[in-house]
Amino acid sequence: MERYMPFIWIGFAIVMAVCEASTTQLVSLWFVLGAVAAAISTIFTPSIFIQLVVFLVVSALSLAITRPLVKRLRKHRSTVSTNADRLIGQQGIVTKEIKDPFSVGQVKVLGETWSAQSEITPVKVGAKVEVLEIVGVRLIVEEME
Numbered sequence: 001m002e003r004y005m006p007f008i009w010i011g012f013a014i015v016m017a018v019c020e021a022s023t024t025q026l027v028s029l030w031f032v033l034g035a036v037a038a039a040i041s042t043i044f045t046p047s048i049f050i051q052l053v054v055f056l057v058v059s060a061l062s063l064a065i066t067r068p069l070v071k072r073l074r075k076h077r078s079t080v081s082t083n084a085d086r087l088i089g090q091q092g093i094v095t096k097e098i099k100d101p102f103s104v105g106q107v108k109v110l111g112e113t114w115s116a117q118s119e120i121t122p123v124k125v126g127a128k129v130e131v132l133e134i135v136g137v138r139l140i141v142e143e144m145e
Contacts, residue, residue, distance in 0.1 A: 002046040009039035009051070026070050034059030087114075087131045087139065098123040098141070107131075107141055114139045 013035035016028040038055035045051070090109050098105030098118045107116040107129055116129070116139040123129060129141035 002048065005046075005048060005051060006039050006042040009035050009042065009055070013039065026066075030059045030063040030066070033062045085134070086110075088133060090131050091144065092116075092129050092131060092139075092141065094123050094125050094127045094129055094141075097125050104138065107139055109139065116141050118142065 013032050016031040016035060019028045020026070020032065034055040034057075037058035038051045041051050041054040087109055092107040092109035092114075094105060094116070095108050095113060096106035098116060099122050101118060101120060104115050104117055105123065107114050109131060115137060117135075118129075118141055119132065121143060123141065123143045128144045130144050131139050132142055133140045
């Protein structure tokens, strides 16, 4: 069994690399590094216990070292600004009645017509509204007093 361990560790590293490549999340990169280190450790020791310890230590260290970097990169990627963001806080005019919070009407904001929903109350045609947020392709509006 001991002479097959380099192949087992390299095979495990390949499986983890394929898992990593098939996802958009960083979930197994640390195990790839740990398995490669364990495969290298087979050159120095036949002890499977020591190889396992090397695998665990390198995996944990690589996770601890790269985790803050990964979190920072994800934080920058999670916010996607669009031109539609400029509509939030703008005023518009209802062009198709919004009968209740579950129905969809239409609102003209900055010269463009958008599908819209009201959070709470019905809104009649011609009423002035303020855009509170954008959900998908719909504006969430509130009637202005």
